[in-house]
Amino acid sequence: xxxxxxxxxxxxxxxxxxxxxxxxxxxxxxxxxxxxxxxxxxxxxxxxxxxxxxxxxxxxxxxxxxxxxxxxxxxxxxxxxxxxxxxxxxxxxxxxxxxxxxxxxxxxxxxxxxxxxxxxxxxxxxxxxxxxxxxxxxxxxxxxxxxxxxxxxxxxxxxxxxxxxxxxxxxxxxxxxxxxxxxxxxxxxxxxxxxxxxxxxxxxxxxxxxxxxxxxxxxxxxxxxxxxxxxxxxxxxxxxxxxxxxxxxxxxxxxxxxxxxxxxxxxxxxxxxxxxxxxxxxxxxxxxxxxxxxxxxxx
Amino acid sequence: xxxxxxxxxxxxxxxxxxxxxxxxxxxxxxxxxxxxxxxxxxxxxxxxxxxxxxxxxxxxxxxxxxxxxxxxxxxxxxxxxxxxxxxxxxxxxxxxxxxxxxxxxxxxxxxxxxxxxxxxxxxxxxxxxxxxxxxxxxxxxxxxxxxxxxxxxxxxxxxxxxxxxxxxxxxxxxxxxxxxxxxxx
Numbered sequence: 028x029x030x031x032x033x034x035x036x037x038x039x040x041x042x043x044x045x046x047x048x049x050x051x052x053x054x055x056x057x058x059x060x061x062x063x064x065x066x067x068x069x070x071x072x073x074x075x076x077x078x079x080x081x082x083x084x085x086x087x088x089x090x091x092x093x094x095x096x097x098x099x100x101x102x103x104x105x106x107x108x109x110x111x112x113x114x115x116x117x118x119x120x121x122x123x124x125x126x127x128x129x130x131x132x133x134x135x136x137x138x139x140x141x142x143x144x145x146x147x148x149x150x151x152x153x154x155x156x157x158x159x160x161x162x163x164x165x166x167x168x169x170x171x172x173x174x175x176x177x178x179x180x181x182x183x184x185x186x187x188x189x190x191x192x193x194x195x196x197x198x199x200x201x202x203x204x205x206x207x208x209x210x211x212x213x214x215x216x217x218x219x220x221x222x223x224x225x226x227x228x229x230x231x232x233x234x235x236x237x238x239x240x241x242x243x244x245x246x247x248x249x250x251x252x253x254x255x256x257x258x259x260x261x262x263x264x265x266x267x268x269x270x271x272x273x274x275x276x277x278x279x280x281x282x283x284x285x286x287x288x289x290x291x292x293x294x295x296x297x298x299x300x301x302x303x304x305x306x307x308x309x310x311x312x313x314x315x316x317x318x319x320x321x322x323x324x325x326x
Numbered sequence: 327x328x329x330x331x332x333x334x335x336x337x338x339x340x341x342x343x344x345x346x347x348x349x350x351x352x353x354x355x356x357x358x359x360x361x362x363x364x365x366x367x368x369x370x371x372x373x374x375x376x377x378x379x380x381x382x383x384x385x386x387x388x389x390x391x392x393x394x395x396x397x398x399x400x401x402x403x404x405x406x407x408x409x410x411x412x413x414x415x416x417x418x419x420x421x422x423x424x425x426x427x428x429x430x431x432x433x434x435x436x437x438x439x440x441x442x443x444x445x446x447x448x449x450x451x452x453x454x455x456x457x458x459x460x461x462x463x464x465x466x467x468x469x470x471x472x473x474x475x476x477x478x479x480x481x482x483x484x485x486x487x488x489x490x491x492x493x494x495x496x497x498x499x500x501x502x503x504x505x506x507x508x509x510x511x
Binding site: 111114115118119120258260 | 369
């Protein structure tokens with residue numbers, strides 16, 4: 028079961044990189060054609076795609092931690108968090124992930140990295156303050172499951188690549204709408220097809236990016252919940268943690284639309300409705316809690 | 327001619343491949359068990375290393391609680407002598423309950439409870455205790471799949487052939503009847 032999940036996550040991550048690669052090269056081609064730069068566009072795009080993919084794969088976790096303003100903690104500063112993470116890493120049979128803290132009073136947590144050997148768990152100071160030991164263990168166990176089955180690789184790639192695509196298409200769009208106007212008179216608008224292509228691209232790219240983010244199926248959260256509960260053998264810990272987190276009304280300042288799917292509970296407050304919204308990255312928390320409480324393998 | 331040769335090859339080759347596959351799986355499971363055991367051992371060792379430091383700290387405030395210190399020392403000696411999984415599990419249980427008593431005694435000394443060093447040791451020990459529990463859980467799960475693989479057909483045949491032996495579980499003294507620490511006044 029877990030091996031299938033790992034294989035699926037690796038496959039999807041690879042596919043995402045290939046897709047991204049193709050997208051950048053296509054972008055370079057369109058750009059080159061539109062500006063009559065010829066092959067320079069493609070060559071530049073290939074170089075850019077290689078660099079971005081490489082950097083994203085190996086440093087994506089650092090970027091995500093940076094965006095979220097997470098700082099590393101050493102064992103002396105917070106032995107409590109460290110011990111909890113190390114304990115659950117032992118339970119899951121993976122090397123202990125690095126510990127990070129986000130200075131924010133809203134309770135939440137996420138995991139990132141490219142494999143269990145290179146992974147990190149970030150928790151907010153609010154989580155450390157508002158959870159008791161059993162609840163914290165529940166949260167960390169959930170994140171440990173994401174690490175163990177390589178969910179972290181795909182979700183981290185999505186943050187950075189989707190962000191890059193959104194940025195690039197936005198920038199392209201602007202350069203076409205404002206830049207072309209001046210050239211029109213000189214060249215007479217010879218390649219209308221290319222312009223149309225670019226237009227479609229600029230409109231479609233962010234939508235595709237959003238779909239990729241949603242492809243991190245909500246099923247994965249249920250899975251991480253249940254394998255997390257299996258690690259602690261105490262589903263109630265995670266259930267009551269989820270309850271506390273979802274009832275908390277403080278917003279998490281450092282979270283945004285690109286990173287929202289990483290967190291254990293959606294940090295964007297307007298997405299916490301009871302209904303299963305089409306554009307939600309997380310399943311309804313009430314439902315997750317209900318499923319956890321229905322587990323009764325430990326009595 | 328060619329067909330016959332191919333047929334013979336398949337008849338001999340396929341079972342051999344199956345045997346190799348099962349054998350390798352058993353080896354992987356055995357190694358996983360060793361690794362899981364090592365995880366417990368590391369944590370137990372770390373806990374035993376913390377004990378002298380803890381005892382010294384408590385002695386500074388409650389030197390006359392001899393019974394407790396003796397129990398801890400005895401448990402630690404037994405731990406040092408333990409060899410097999412079963413012996414280690416027993417010694418570890420003894421140390422766990424001796425330490426519980428020690429902390430229960432410490433409750434009576436407000437000054438000790440305010441000692442920075444003591445607080446640090448307490449958090450450290452609580453962390454190690456939970457790591458031991460998780461390591462034990464991981465070890466027992468790993469051993470379960472190893473022992474299962476030796477008993478189910480057809481891998482049981484291979485396990486017998488190559489002398490794979492079932493391993494002992496690391497058990498705590500009946501989870502329900504854990505000792506209540508005795509508090510000396």
